[in-house]
Amino acid sequence: MVPILFFIAAFGAIGGAVGVVMLKNPFFSVLALVGHLFSLAVLFLLLYAEFLAAAQLIVYAGAVMVLYVFVVSYVGGADEPLDDGGGAPRALAPIFGGALLAVLAVAIGASGLKALDSEGAELPAGFGEPAQIGDLLLTRFLLPFEIASFLLTVAAVGAVILARRRRGLEPIADETPTDEGSS
Amino acid sequence: MTAAALNVLGAATSPPIEYETLLPFLVLAGGAVLTLIVSMFPGRFVQRALTPIVATSGLLASLVLFAIQLNEPPELLLSGSLRIDDLAVVFSLLIITAALVATVLAWRGSTVREAGSGEFYALLLSAVLGMTLLVASQNLVTLFLALELFSIPLYVLCGADLRRNRSLESGVKYLIIGSLGSVTLLYGLAFVFGATGSTGYAEIGKAIATGNLADDALLLVGVGLTLVGVAFKASIAPFHQWTPDVYEGAPTPITAFMSVATKAATFGLLLRLTGEAFLPLYHDWAPLLAVLAAVTILVGNLGALGQESLKRMLAYSGVAQAGYLLIGVVVGTALGARATVFYLLVYLLMNVGPFAVIISRERAGLGDGLTGMRNLGREAPVMAWSMTISMITLAGLPITAGFVGKLFLIESAIDGRYAWLAVVLVLGSALSLAYYLRVVAAMWMRPVAKRTGRPGRVAAVAGAATEGGAGRFPELVAIAVLAALASIVIGVWPQPLLDLATDAAEAFFSLSN
Secondary structure (H helix, E strand, C coil): CHHHHHHHHHHHHHHHHHHHHHCCCHHHHHHHHHHHHHHHHHHHHHCCCHHHHHHHHHHHHHHHHHHHHHHHHHHCCCCCCCCCCCHHHHHHHHHHHHHHHHHHHHHHHHHHCHHHHCCCCCCCCCCCCHHHHHHHHHCCCHHHHHHHHHHHHHHHHHHHHHHHHHHCCCCCCCCCCCCCCCC | CCHHHHHHHHCCCCCCCCHHHHHHHHHHHHHHHHHHHHCCCCCHHHHHHHHHHHHHHHHHHHHHHHHHCCCCCCEEECCCCEEECHHHHHHHHHHHHHHHHHHHHHCCCHHHHHHCHHHHHHHHHHHHHHHHHHHHECEHHHHHHHHHHHHHHHHHHHCCCCCCHHHHHHHHHHHHHHHHHHHHHHHHHHHHHHHHCCCEHHHHHHHHHHCCCCCCHHHHHHHHHHHHHHHHHCCCCCCCCHHHHHHHHCCHHHHHHHHHHHHHHHHHHHHHHHHHHCHHHHHHHHHHHHHHHHHHHHHHHHHHHCCCEHHHHHHHHHHHHHHHHHHHHHHCCHHHHHHHHHHHHHHHHHHHHHHHHHHHHHHCCCCCECHHHCCHHHHCHHHHHHHHHHHHHHHCCCCCHHHHHHHHHHHHHHHCCCHHHHHHHHHHHHHHHHHHHHHHHHHHCCCCHHHHCCHHHHHHHHHHHHHHHHCCCHHHHHHHHHHHHHHHHHHHCCHHHHHHHHHHHHHHHHHHC
16 A cells, blocks of 8 residues: 555645646646645655645645635636746756756655665654644744744745735935946 | 654653754844834934944844853754854854844935835845755755745845836746756755764764765755765855856845855855765865866856946856865864865955945945946045955955955965866965956046046046045945955964864864864
């Protein structure tokens, strides 16, 4: 059961990722991303990370993707296929992508596959449960947890600054000079 | 998941929180929040005076609190998330000083008004908090979050001049390329964690040394991707392409802050990573970084040669300086770390002066071009002298701080058997004279009457500059003059800064050796 589920989810994840890049219609790209994230959640489940799988579904496949779908439907774009820019990026992208793929394949092939025939590491009871993750976030990873909360506040402040442009800027008070001259 | 991590899972006791040592960080975070709250009150006084004062007080308080911790024994905080040693303290002092300079430079400019006073200073303080956390971070999770905490405010601050498309372009460009750098770094960190099974720098170093992982492909890929990610942030060639566009488009006070503080934060991180976590792999990454350093020095200096915009020129010069700084990292010794820290301290002194001069020219409506510098020698001799000294320091001529800094780098390169890098450094410095002296020439040479064209317009603009340029903004003059004076004083008597750099390097290398 587990190997079958693994291969379904693994091919789903790879297929979804390929679909995001290859599909011309942004709406289908978003749907492919949903499929990719859902497959990842299944993989997390197979790794006994139940909490992570649930969070992945709720946050990414749920909230973030709904946001993407909204953006695509509001901004449109379904009738204009995405343009990949062409030119030098188009010619160079496969070279760099291929090089990175080769390096990663060597790295994973050389050491990542050692555990293929084993049962994996021993897991203690309750591994990956919300309670244990909560414990970790408030003990060993207290500082990262707090930084993350502060980071969200800062990001909100930044969004407010940038959103101000949409509301329309106030006229320049002429007694103060600008930081950028006539150039 | 390691055994160590799993043990913690069982024992869910709350860790001790060392509030006293954490105080400077808490003051920065509190200062950012307080700045936001204060700026909510309406009124010109609050926006123009009170908000900057609150932000500056926060920075000053944090500066003092960090300075008190200088020369204290190293301390691990919050279950090993942070390590407050002299390296962290010296870098934090440097970053906070750069932020203080940036607040003064931005004080009466348009960016603060455009972005909103409270938001601008709050983001600046958050960026400082992220950087100080980064240089003190002791495990990969803290590292990444601290990196994001300083990157995200900077993306917004680069685009904060909402009326100017160049600024928005700069913000978007920095966001995209910066995110690419972050993702590369994160990918690398994941590989490092996968190979070593731990997130703490010390544990990673131990795992590599004892676990016979030196040939582990997974680990090497992780280290490579991590270093590339940091190189993006530190604008080391060939990952520097964003630097000129972002530096040129960003509001000038932010450019001044970024050029010094981002460099300090990323090099602090680089010293910690290479000196502690990746030290057992020295023979793998050192030749790689040595090549990067040489390429960076050449690319930066060649790129700066033909630039008409001073901000672009300083961006390329910043790339070249990143190459010089990398030499101290490559040699991997206490001597190298000291040279890098000393050069960063000097870099603060020599780099903020030119930005103060550029801002005064921009506010006079002359832009940041080389043409805007014409006549500066006659209109504002004090500014022109400061700029001249800063340029000579950046080029590294004798009796200036830049010369001493380069001398220490060369010393460390030869001591670390990378003499060819010292040769590249000297060649690069010789090349750099060409573009630094071009600025000096533009300021002091009498413009040829024919070539200026439109003589009436030039005269009118020049007249406006005399009254409205430097004279109206004494704080810009003060910064330019102080920076120039400090460059000379440190050039003649480098001992105080050298002591700081020695403390920083020793606090750190006593641990790894």
